[in-house]
Amino acid sequence: MATGTATLDVVPVTEARASWGDALRAVRVVWKRELIRWSRNRTRILTTLVQPVLFLFVLGSGLASLLPRQGGGLDFRTFMFPGVLAMVVLFTSIFSAVSIVWDREFGFMREMMVAPVPRSALVIGKCLGGATVATIQGTILLSLAGLVHVPYNPLLIVTLLAEMALTAFTLTSFGVFAASRMQQVESFQVVMQLFVFPMFFLSGAVFPLTDLPRWLDVLTKIDPLTYAVDAIRRAILSHVALGPGSSNLAHPLTWGHWALPTGFELGIVAVVGLALIGGAIAQFSRAE
Amino acid sequence: MIASRIDEALPSLEADGGARPAIEARDLRKRFGDFEAVRGVTFDVMPGETFGFLGPNGAGKSTTISMLCTLLKPSGGTALVAGHDVVAARAEVRRRIGLVFQDTTLDDYLTAAENLSFHAELYGVPKHLARQRLQQVLEMVGLWDRRDSITRTFSGGMKRRLEIARGLLHSPRVLFLDEPTVGLDPQTRLHIWTYINELKRREQITMFLTTHYMEEAEYCDRLAIMDNGVIVVTGTPEELKAGIGKDRVELRTDDDELARRRLKEVFGIEAAGGDGVVFQVEHGEEFIPRLFASLGVGIRSVSVARPTLDDVFMEHTGRTIRDAESSGSGIRNNPFVRAQAGRR
Numbered sequence: 001m002a003t004g005t006a007t008l009d010v011v012p013v014t015e016a017r018a019s020w021g022d023a024l025r026a027v028r029v030v031w032k033r034e035l036i037r038w039s040r041n042r043t044r045i046l047t048t049l050v051q052p053v054l055f056l057f058v059l060g061s062g063l064a065s066l067l068p069r070q071g072g073g074l075d076f077r078t079f080m081f082p083g084v085l086a087m088v089v090l091f092t093s094i095f096s097a098v099s100i101v102w103d104r105e106f107g108f109m110r111e112m113m114v115a116p117v118p119r120s121a122l123v124i125g126k127c128l129g130g131a132t133v134a135t136i137q138g139t140i141l142l143s144l145a146g147l148v149h150v151p152y153n154p155l156l157i158v159t160l161l162a163e164m165a166l167t168a169f170t171l172t173s174f175g176v177f178a179a180s181r182m183q184q185v186e187s188f189q190v191v192m193q194l195f196v197f198p199m200f201f202l203s204g205a206v207f208p209l210t211d212l213p214r215w216l217d218v219l220t221k222i223d224p225l226t227y228a229v230d231a232i233r234r235a236i237l238s239h240v241a242l243g244p245g246s247s248n249l250a251h252p253l254t255w256g257h258w259a260l261p262t263g264f265e266l267g268i269v270a271v272v273g274l275a276l277i278g279g280a281i282a283q284f285s286r287a288e
Numbered sequence: 289m290i291a292s293r294i295d296e297a298l299p300s301l302e303a304d305g306g307a308r309p310a311i312e313a314r315d316l317r318k319r320f321g322d323f324e325a326v327r328g329v330t331f332d333v334m335p336g337e338t339f340g341f342l343g344p345n346g347a348g349k350s351t352t353i354s355m356l357c358t359l360l361k362p363s364g365g366t367a368l369v370a371g372h373d374v375v376a377a378r379a380e381v382r383r384r385i386g387l388v389f390q391d392t393t394l395d396d397y398l399t400a401a402e403n404l405s406f407h408a409e410l411y412g413v414p415k416h417l418a419r420q421r422l423q424q425v426l427e428m429v430g431l432w433d434r435r436d437s438i439t440r441t442f443s444g445g446m447k448r449r450l451e452i453a454r455g456l457l458h459s460p461r462v463l464f465l466d467e468p469t470v471g472l473d474p475q476t477r478l479h480i481w482t483y484i485n486e487l488k489r490r491e492q493i494t495m496f497l498t499t500h501y502m503e504e505a506e507y508c509d510r511l512a513i514m515d516n517g518v519i520v521v522t523g524t525p526e527e528l529k530a531g532i533g534k535d536r537v538e539l540r541t542d543d544d545e546l547a548r549r550r551l552k553e554v555f556g557i558e559a560a561g562g563d564g565v566v567f568q569v570e571h572g573e574e575f576i577p578r579l580f581a582s583l584g585v586g587i588r589s590v591s592v593a594r595p596t597l598d599d600v601f602m603e604h605t606g607r608t609i610r611d612a613e614s615s616g617s618g619i620r621n622n623p624f625v626r627a628q629a630g631r632r
Contacts, residue, residue, distance in 0.1 A: 029409040107393035115410040
């Protein structure tokens, strides 16, 4: 059966046979583009790191002075460190994702949309690319761990990288989903104000989520980023020696009286991410 | 798996055999709400031909090209491109066509070579072929030396050339060029055409292009003149011009309005409006003395010219292409259509 095909000059790639190869190639090339674009933009790499550093060392140090000094207690900056890791991942992910709106504005989207590859591959490549970039940015910030008393323990670092990658994937998927419904660049501001900032402030990144008023408590539990921040914080705190007085900052996240296991929290993040990327794929496949 | 490969390969080999047209459009239509942008166009483009759609902005050229490129779904009719149906076998069509759009679709942050590599991978050009082909197409458009420059630094003409190179990278059977020179200065336009003509010589390719520049239409092997969503006439540029058999006369007079009225009263000639008085008449040189004798309006200057494609357009639509554009039935200006296009 194999004979005869070899002599054909141009063998058209049939869809049934080649769709997986096509799709994987498309995922890879879109992913690669995201990394190239990121590496070209040095100012962006720096500026997305400035804000978390400000939060950590200026806001963090300021707030730390409000708290009563507790012998052997948790440094407030150590408490905030997971929050700023989530912050850099959040802003980098969203920024990568909404570049889709610019792609549409400047026409490059058309180059991708007319290619003989499944739309889903383009969306997945975009999400993985944005997630990779965000994880790298998070890793750069992670190198400052020692300054806030977080040890450079290999197991901890691997755990944090994995958690940041998952968080980045979910957030990029959210951004791509939002961008798929946006027609203008201006809508980006709306998404930032309406979703991204609330998501950040409600996540427990900058204050502990214990003893909150009821309405605020409910809002924080709706925020998917809350679960990511808590999972990252659990990982870090398990490697930091805790004194007796630090309990308020070190409380795990609870539903009622149930302290959520880290695996469950990460599960929530993953499910939300998959739902969002599914939505984004549906959006892009429809716009035909 | 292999069997399906053979099954797939055979019909398209047949389609590429040369006998069948590269593009077959049959009563193709597109409606946007109440507005019918393309009202049933039928034509064939043979393999190796350079076929041009000529018409004013808003005539339906871009809409037609979008349907042939599978970017817009026709509301009626059928079209086969490279032997495949543009609706039923969209992916097959896409693999076999190259596109150069009116607006640039390059990534400004990537280098010229990176933009092309991205394209090669999306279209599944095998790695070893891709490198060789990349050099080939970049040399053809004179950008090989600039391959590692970021495209943001390119001029408009260079970007367009890079897009043409990219459109060719995966060796498509049909290259679609939607207004390839729009927005470029005359010198750059000439440059682009030098490359396109070179392409005709070097590649076995069918080209389908749209333009609203008369002088560019002359480069096509065959033309279809389009107005208001229909093809008014098809033929080679020579045939079309010969078909008129009339000369173009352009007058400057003391009173253009009166001159037009007199032309109608005395000679029964309808002159087009706009700048000066323009009309067509057989044996132009012989007509001029009669004109001077009977017009009764001061004539400042007269020019008589052999028919151009603009005259062909005027002959078939009753308007000059510039008038047709300024009257602005433009689909391009239709906000609904614009939004549609943006979504693709």
